[in-house]
Amino acid sequence: MKLNGIDIDSSLKEMETILACENDLSPALRSMIGVLILLVKLLSHRMGLNSHNSSKPPSSDPNRFKSTRKRSGKKPGGQKGHPGTTLTQIEEPDEVELICIDRRSLPKGRYEDIGVERRQVFDIEICRHVIEYQAQILVDEHGKTIVAPFPAGVNKAVQYGNTLKAHAVYMSQYQLLPYQRIQEYFSEQLHIPLSQGSLFNFNKEAFERLADFSAITKDKLARAERLHADETGINVEGKRRWLHCASNASWTDFFAHEKRGCEAMNVQGILPRFTGVLCHDHWKPYYRYTGCSHALCNAHHLRELTCAHEQDKQAWASKMKTLLEGINHAVHDANGLLDKDKAKHYRSRYRRLLKQAEIECPAPAQSQHQGKRGRVKRSKSRNLLERLIHYEDDVLRFMENPGVPFTNNQGESDIRMTKVQQKISGCFRSMEGAEIFCRVRGYLSTCRKQGVKSSRAMEMLFEGKLPDFAK
Numbered sequence: 001m002k003l004n005g006i007d008i009d010s011s012l013k014e015m016e017t018i019l020a021c022e023n024d025l026s027p028a029l030r031s032m033i034g035v036l037i038l039l040v041k042l043l044s045h046r047m048g049l050n051s052h053n054s055s056k057p058p059s060s061d062p063n064r065f066k067s068t069r070k071r072s073g074k075k076p077g078g079q080k081g082h083p084g085t086t087l088t089q090i091e092e093p094d095e096v097e098l099i100c101i102d103r104r105s106l107p108k109g110r111y112e113d114i115g116v117e118r119r120q121v122f123d124i125e126i127c128r129h130v131i132e133y134q135a136q137i138l139v140d141e142h143g144k145t146i147v148a149p150f151p152a153g154v155n156k157a158v159q160y161g162n163t164l165k166a167h168a169v170y171m172s173q174y175q176l177l178p179y180q181r182i183q184e185y186f187s188e189q190l191h192i193p194l195s196q197g198s199l200f201n202f203n204k205e206a207f208e209r210l211a212d213f214s215a216i217t218k219d220k221l222a223r224a225e226r227l228h229a230d231e232t233g234i235n236v237e238g239k240r241r242w243l244h245c246a247s248n249a250s251w252t253d254f255f256a257h258e259k260r261g262c263e264a265m266n267v268q269g270i271l272p273r274f275t276g277v278l279c280h281d282h283w284k285p286y287y288r289y290t291g292c293s294h295a296l297c298n299a300h301h302l303r304e305l306t307c308a309h310e311q312d313k314q315a316w317a318s319k320m321k322t323l324l325e326g327i328n329h330a331v332h333d334a335n336g337l338l339d340k341d342k343a344k345h346y347r348s349r350y351r352r353l354l355k356q357a358e359i360e361c362p363a364p365a366q367s368q369h370q371g372k373r374g375r376v377k378r379s380k381s382r383n384l385l386e387r388l389i390h391y392e393d394d395v396l397r398f399m400e401n402p403g404v405p406f407t408n409n410q411g412e413s414d415i416r417m418t419k420v421q422q423k424i425s426g427c428f429r430s431m432e433g434a435e436i437f438c439r440v441r442g443y444l445s446t447c448r449k450q451g452v453k454s455s456r457a458m459e460m461l462f463e464g465k466l467p468d469f470a471k
Helices: 008-021 027-047 162-174 179-189 196-209 211-222 262-268 284-288 298-312 315-333 340-360 380-390 409-425 431-449 454-462
Strands: 137-139 145-147 226-236 239-247 252-257 277-280 293-296
Touching: 008 027, 162 179, 162 196, 162 431, 162 454, 179 196, 196 211, 196 431, 196 454, 211 252, 211 431, 226 409, 226 431, 239 262, 239 409, 239 431, 252 262, 252 409, 252 431, 262 284, 277 409, 293 298, 298 315, 298 380, 315 340, 315 380, 340 380, 409 431, 431 454
Parallel strands: 226 277, 277 293
Antiparallel strands: 137 145, 226 239, 239 252
């Protein structure tokens, strides 16, 4: 590989050749130089990892290249036939202000009023809205006091309304604003004092109101034909915890737990009941769920194959990457399903290429085994090759099942905003806060998939209603 124009591999090979010719070096010095060469290899390989050949995010790429689009020849802006989003006048404005002509400024004569020219200004008004309920009090002839009943939910002399609560939770859990900034917004823009404790209580109330919806979501996902699963680390009180995601195109469920494996997924309660096709990134605990079929994320395979080709100089990896991309294009052109002859043709090519790869990247000899237990350590390229061989059906399931995608992008996309939350807030202060985020965020994600706006979804929640799709 090359770094700053220097071919690291060639330089190291040249150095090893020179060392082999040096016969007067002491064993200690030779060993030390060998260790240094090994460290250079490890560090250079690590520096060569990026978003194209590993699971590192694009934001970590130094001086990352941004591909430029080819010129289309079209003028900037909306094209002909495009509906656009230009403001249009409405029939019933909230306020009408009539502007009259000062007739004193006109020349003498007779003028007839023939109408008006309309212009509208769209603006917003940010203000608080306080409703005071005054319950009538009567006293009968015996001195007994009778007070008119207040509306349901009006229990205190002063309290926050449901619309305010919904707006605060929306800003916290969907817009991911920290508590202090939400507090400043309510104080400066709306002149409403709001403590961070109250904000937490609003979020907790939303969590409790969503208990039934959470159960509905888990049941829908457990009975779905396809499911995407992924997990990511989260910081809770400075400790490593895990957020699990199970989702499809219509439903999303997030779940926070101390563990990453099956113990957490069993508590989440979806995968143990699932019998469809589970799309994931080949993390081994997913394979413990044998009641379903599995489909592997080929986006991961493409990145690993790129790494095997660039860093380990594996020629077969480049050919396999091209083949998988070609199969994906063929499936897309065939509207999601290849006919049996084409599928058989591609499977044969897949197997032939893996046989050639076995010669180029053989398994390590058993004599290299240093311990008494376990198997001989493999290189990353060899592990990838064995995965492609042993899990052929799961790698190619997208080719013959129209409901299976080429990648696990659905799951990764759903879980991505969790990383944004961690970048903004740094961590969750408690496990309870993480659980609140998971349930509310899963609800909002599901509502957006079902065509319900997030702000409206929060209003319905505090009104005690569930969206129609959840009934």
